[in-house]
Amino acid sequence: MMDLRWVRDNLEEARSYLRARNSDFPLDQLISFDERRRQILAEVEDLKAKRNEGSRRVGEMKRRGEEPKDLMEEMRAIGDRISVLESELSAVEQELNGLLLRMPNRPHESVPVGKDETCNPVVRVWGEPRQFDFTPKPHWEVGEALGIMEFERAVRLAESRFVILRGLGARLERALIQYMLDLHCENGYTEVSPPFLVNTDTMTGTGQLPKFAEDLYRCANDDLWLIPTAEVPLTNLHRGEILEEEQLPLYYTAYTPCFRREAGSYGRDVKGMLRVHQFSKVELVKICKPEDSYDELEKLTASAESVLKGLGLPYRVVCLCTGDMGFGASKTYDIEVWLPSQGCYREISSCSNCEDFQARRMNTRYRPKGGGKPRFVHTLNGSGIAVGRCLLAIVENFQRQDGSVDIPDALVPYMGGVKRIVPVCSGNA
Structure with a gap:
């Protein structure tokens, strides 16, 4: 606010x-x-x-x-x-x-002015996209051929924009979640297992309500909403509190399922797992003093990048311009992973500094150790990272001509030693 x-x-x-x-x-x-x-x-x-x-x-x-x-x-x-x-x-x-409550946040002075995503400057690029000696297939084709992704059955169970992960596909999702949480906890984040349903005040505190109500799922008979991201419960952990300066900064990470209607995206990415109503994500949240928040944004973005580096997935970082930035952000970096089937980078994480925009809505403050009036904290959040998009990026970047998929070395211990996913009839190495 x-x-x-x-x-x-x-x-x-x-x-x-x-x-x-x-x-x-x-x-x-x-x-x-x-x-x-x-x-x-x-x-x-x-x-x-x-x-x-x-x-x-x-x-x-x-x-x-x-x-x-x-x-x-x-x-x-x-x-x-x-x-x-x-x-x-x-x-x-x-x-x-x-x-x-509907007024968007003020951009930081370092944010480039621009009308849309075409005006987002590239900050850095990591890794070289793989040069295939065959035409790489999209993840849904590879996943269905391997028997690890099912879309038609998911539609029968729910509706379009859902997916079933089966066998080593489900195992790969679980491995990614554990890998990400272990990595972030090693880097100083405290793991939290929050509610997946939250009340209206909690949704309002981080800016999902009232502006994005049409994109959310609400329980019919209760004042409860399915979370669109773990940012919501994590950032609200200290709603209405006055923290001591010595407690800051606070770093939180959590795995949760996330639920979004994708109400404004029909006609986009209708195939596969890029844009679905239910997906897994590991989230990063920071609560800090105002003077530290932009240093913390750089560190938070680096934490998200470390996931992709560890997996060997090529990516780039862009700074969102004023016309493409989210409602509550003062500055945002998007991390975009390389997808061979599309021949381009696609978003896999957004890392934002909201300054005191959310803190005012939540009334979260801290008491300076030298005395004086309590001040609003600054809050930051970022995907660390979107699990489903990471899974599909692995499937596409590490696919082989025979239809099998190599498992990144960092995930092999989490996969019980499995190094490659092959068609079920062939067994798995």
């Missing part, structure tokens, strides 16, 4: 960053509600002062034996006016808060 005082005092800068984000946010409407709110508060304060003075005069008149009927009538009228204004104030504040 943006600081309303900052918006009020920096109106033209706010207009500028909203334009840079291609946002149609109704800033003038927000300012109008804010002005009306302040007008009402001033009038109510003035009326209450008059009522207090009138009450004092009524008391004096009664002590002198005078009849304060007219004055008491005036006081009742003032009281009625205060009631009307307070009712209007409640309605205005509800509209104002609703708008603030």
Whole structure:
């Protein structure tokens, strides 16, 4: 949530960053509600002062034996006016808060200005895409031929955009989860097993609500939502708390299934596992002091990259421009893995610094050790990484001409020593 005082005092800068984000946010409407709110508060304060003075005069008149009927009538009228204004104030504040919850975050000054993903500069590239001596197949063809992926049965069980992983496909998913968690815990993250269902306040705290309600799954008879990412419960672990400066920074990691409707993506990536409604992900979350958050963003991104380096998967890192950046982010790096079947890089992780945008929504602060007023923390999150996309990247990058798939060395211990997935009829090495 943006600081309303900052918006009020920096109106033209706010207009500028909203334009840079291609946002149609109704800033003038927000300012109008804010002005009306302040007008009402001033009038109510003035009326209450008059009522207090009138009450004092009524008391004096009664002590002198005078009849304060007219004055008491005036006081009742003032009281009625205060009631009307307070009712209007409640309605205005509800509209104002609703708008603030929909206002996107302000980009950091280092974020490039651009209209869409075509304006995202490449920060670095790691690894060389493999040169195949045959035409590489897409992961769904390889996976179905190996008997480790099933799409038609998943549709019968649920609907489109679901997948069943079977045999060594399911084992590979489990191996990736364990590998990622072990790697991140070795690098100082605390593993958490959070709820997969959270309430409305929790979803609102990280910015999923109200803006992205159509992309979420909600339980019909409860105030519970299926999480779209472990970012939601992890970041909200300290909602409403005042931490001590000595506790910061906090590093959390978690594996969870994730659930998204992908409501705005129909017609895109309809085949395979790139864009599905249920997927596995290992998430990284940091909570830190404001002055440390951009150093922590670089470290968080490096942690996500270490997964792909360890697996030998070529990737690149891009910095999202203002027009492509997510709603709650001040700065985002996307990590994109190479997919041979498409001949291009595709997103496998987003690492973002949200500054105090989420902290204001959650009211998460810390107390400086030198004293002074509690300050809002900064929050960061990143995929560390999307398990399904990593699995399909392995299938595509390590496929062989005979249809088998090599297992990266780092995963062999987690696969019970299996080094290659081959068609079931041939056995597995």
